[in-house]
Amino acid sequence: MKAVLQRRYGSAVLGDLDVPVPGQGEVLLEVRAAGVDMGVWHILTGKPYLLRVIGFGFRAPKSVVPGRDVAGVVKKIGPGVTGFAPGDEVFGTCEGSFAEYAVAPVSQLARKPEGASFTDAAALPISGGTALQGLRGIQPGQKVLVLGAGGGVGSYGVQIAKSLEAHVTAVCSTRKVELVRSLGADEVFDYTVADFTGTYDLILDCGGARPLSALRRATNERGRIVLVGAETGGSITGGFHKSIGSILLNPFSSKKFVPLMSEERADVFDELRVLVESGAVKPAVDRVFPLAEALDAVDHVYTRRSVGKTVVAI
Numbered sequence: 001m002k003a004v005l006q007r008r009y010g011s012a013v014l015g016d017l018d019v020p021v022p023g024q025g026e027v028l029l030e031v032r033a034a035g036v037d038m039g040v041w042h043i044l045t046g047k048p049y050l051l052r053v054i055g056f057g058f059r060a061p062k063s064v065v066p067g068r069d070v071a072g073v074v075k076k077i078g079p080g081v082t083g084f085a086p087g088d089e090v091f092g093t094c095e096g097s098f099a100e101y102a103v104a105p106v107s108q109l110a111r112k113p114e115g116a117s118f119t120d121a122a123a124l125p126i127s128g129g130t131a132l133q134g135l136r137g138i139q140p141g142q143k144v145l146v147l148g149a150g151g152g153v154g155s156y157g158v159q160i161a162k163s164l165e166a167h168v169t170a171v172c173s174t175r176k177v178e179l180v181r182s183l184g185a186d187e188v189f190d191y192t193v194a195d196f197t198g199t200y201d202l203i204l205d206c207g208g209a210r211p212l213s214a215l216r217r218a219t220n221e222r223g224r225i226v227l228v229g230a231e232t233g234g235s236i237t238g239g240f241h242k243s244i245g246s247i248l249l250n251p252f253s254s255k256k257f258v259p260l261m262s263e264e265r266a267d268v269f270d271e272l273r274v275l276v277e278s279g280a281v282k283p284a285v286d287r288v289f290p291l292a293e294a295l296d297a298v299d300h301v302y303t304r305r306s307v308g309k310t311v312v313a314i
């Protein structure tokens with residue numbers, strides 16, 4: 001099969017590989033589309049270095065093929081798999097979705113939303129699942145601020161917060177304003193023109209460029225600041241530096257920082273399926289790249305040109 005091959009950090013090429021064999025609890029997927037997010041860039045480059053220490057591979061990436069978000073068709077089922085059969089259309093996460101075939105654990109798969117394209121389904125799992133988990137517990141009428149609202153997680157954050165009947169304020173740069181407004185945000189601030197004002201019950205920080213003190217000032221008493229991620233840290237700890245700092249600050253205030261580590265689980269993806277089928281969420285797919293240009297797709301996201309989500313179609 002054709003696949004993007006990354007045998008060491010910082011270098012990847014399109015090449016040929018044997019079709020993988022599904023093991024216990026896994027299925028073989030014919031990949032139709034693979035979502036792209038910042039996580040793919042981190043694993044391609046091995047940065048921040050902390051990632052290598054926490055299990056993604058010390059000297060070289062553990063997975064020879066990059067890509068985690070996947071949508072495709074079940075071709076074979078492995079031992080112990082129930083509930084899925086060849087021909088089923090599914091989405092979720094796996095290791096190595098930048099390929100014609102990939103093996104995925106069924107614990108990370110859900111049925112593709114009725115009526116959704118493979119491209120839309122591949123744009124859902126990591127970004128949509130992260131937004132969903134970051135917004136848990138939001139009550140109708142509460143005020144939610146989404147920073148980085150025109151990116152992958154943020155574009156779902158706006159829609160999911162609206163589906164929970166929150167009042168949503170979104171912050172992004174000029175080229176992303178139109179998209180963010182179309183997603184249903186009550187107020188949109190283009191931070192290049194004027195910064196947001198007010199205080200919030202929950203801040204979903206997907207941009208990561210603001211200091212913790214500024215985030216805390218913009219939070220109501222007993223409010224939460226969910227730290228999704230940042231690309232502003234150095235090459236050693238990257239965005240994790242803010243999470244570490246926030247834990248030290250938490251005992252001194254009723255406003256709590258919540259460093260988010262989202263989980264890739266079938267039940268989370270099934271919740272996303274329901275939200276898409278009900279019309280509450282529509283993946284905002286910006287550009288679709290062919291497999292041969294998968295690295296350009298990653299660069300499109302890394303350089304912040306992606307408005308919403310970027311997808312590789314196979």
Ligand SMILES: NC(=O)c1ccc[n+]([C@@H]2O[C@H](COP(=O)([O-])OP(=O)(O)OC[C@H]3O[C@@H](n4cnc5c(N)ncnc54)[C@H](OP(=O)(O)O)[C@@H]3O)[C@@H](O)[C@H]2O)c1
Pocket residue numbers: 037038039126127130147148149150151152153154171172173174176206207208209227228229230231232239260261262263301304306308
């Ligand atoms: N905690 C978790 O489990 C988890 C899961 C998924 C992703 N993440 C992390 O969360 C962050 C957001 O993910 P994403 O997929 O939404 O990324 P994305 O698609 O690149 O969106 C991030 C948005 O943040 C804004 N931004 C503001 N300042 C930035 C800066 N200095 N560098 C980069 N972007 C900046 C950008 O919007 P403007 O161009 O409008 O400023 C961009 O649209 C990333 O760091 C990612 O690694 C964490």
